[in-house]
Amino acid sequence: LRANFSIIQKETGFVNGLIAVLHDITEQEKIDAERREFVANVSHELRTPLTTMRSYLEALAEGAWKDQEIAPQFLNVTQTETERMIRLVNDLLQLSKMDSKDYRLNKDWVNFNDFYQRIIDRFEMGRSQSVTFKTKLPNELLYVEIDTDKMTQVLDNIISNALKYSPEGGQLRFKVEKNEKEGEIVISVSDQGVGIPRENLKNIFERFYRVDKARARKLGGTGLGLAISKEMITAHGGRIWASSIEGKGTTVYFTLPYDSTNEDEWS
Numbered sequence: 001l002r003a004n005f006s007i008i009q010k011e012t013g014f015v016n017g018l019i020a021v022l023h024d025i026t027e028q029e030k031i032d033a034e035r036r037e038f039v040a041n042v043s044h045e046l047r048t049p050l051t052t053m054r055s056y057l058e059a060l061a062e063g064a065w066k067d068q069e070i071a072p073q074f075l076n077v078t079q080t081e082t083e084r085m086i087r088l089v090n091d092l093l094q095l096s097k098m099d100s101k102d103y104r105l106n107k108d109w110v111n112f113n114d115f116y117q118r119i120i121d122r123f124e125m126g127r128s129q130s131v132t133f134k135t136k137l138p139n140e141l142l143y144v145e146i147d148t149d150k151m152t153q154v155l156d157n158i159i160s161n162a163l164k165y166s167p168e169g170g171q172l173r174f175k176v177e178k179n180e181k182e183g184e185i186v187i188s189v190s191d192q193g194v195g196i197p198r199e200n201l202k203n204i205f206e207r208f209y210r211v212d213k214a215r216a217r218k219l220g221g222t223g224l225g226l227a228i229s230k231e232m233i234t235a236h237g238g239r240i241w242a243s244s245i246e247g248k249g250t251t252v253y254f255t256l257p258y259d260s261t262n263e264d265e266w267s
């Protein structure tokens with residue numbers, strides 16, 4: 001808040017009034033600062049893979065292309081970096097679409113348990129590590145009105161993080177619980193991975209925030225996955241948060257409003 005003061009003085013010299021004009025500039029300044037930071041982050045995130053690619057391409061052009069062993073390795077690096085940039089640009093497009101005013105969800109009523117189970121199965125089939133899966137879903141129909149494409153993206157982000165940060169032989173736990181009082185379901189994904197320090201927990205949903213930048217980058221992340229998930233969950237009228245113990249594991253939770261009156265019609 002910025003205040004401009006004008007003192008009203010009579011010829012006698014006595015102050016008999018004060019005019020204060022208050023401008024609410026903080027909100028606008030905050031938005032401007034955030035925008036500047038965002039552009040700086042985007043530029044940095046794009047420059048990193050580009051400079052890597054440039055040095056590998058230079059080396060190839062200077063003769064490494066003739067080396068049968070090195071050439072494929074260098075090409076592989078440029079490919080990985082290109083893929084990272086594509087992911088980043090796709091995430092940025094997604095965010096800018098969500099920021100626009102005419103952003104709409106394409107909602108359908110679905111039984112959340114079936115929907116969730118299908119996504120879990122897909123990850124279980126495709127996983128390469130020795131990670132085990134444990135699922136606990138309520139034994140009843142839970143109808144929620146969701147944009148299934150967006151919700152799939154949210155769960156893909158959360159589950160792939162859980163896998164990425166899991167140790168060999170770790171367990172992933174998937175849970176859905178009904179909170180009848182609040183009229184919502186609470187969905188959670190737990191891992192037994194590296195965990196997140198308490199002071200960083202609330203930041204992980206910010207754009208480009210990473211606890212360990214080097215590690216996150218090595219694992220191919222864009223730093224936007226959870227920020228996108230948060231926007232999507234908020235658009236669905238839900239909340240998202242995480243709890244974690246360092247070295248023990250992380251749980252990401254989110255809620256979705258569920259309509260109990262709808263239940264009877266479907267059962």
Ligand code: ADP
Nearest residue numbers: 161162165204210211216221222223224225226
């Ligand atoms: P990224 O693309 O880097 O994974 P996200 O937005 O998905 O970006 O996550 C932000 C950061 O939160 C990650 O870089 C990582 O530091 C941390 N994080 C997210 N999920 C987990 C998890 N399951 N275990 C440990 N750290 C996590």
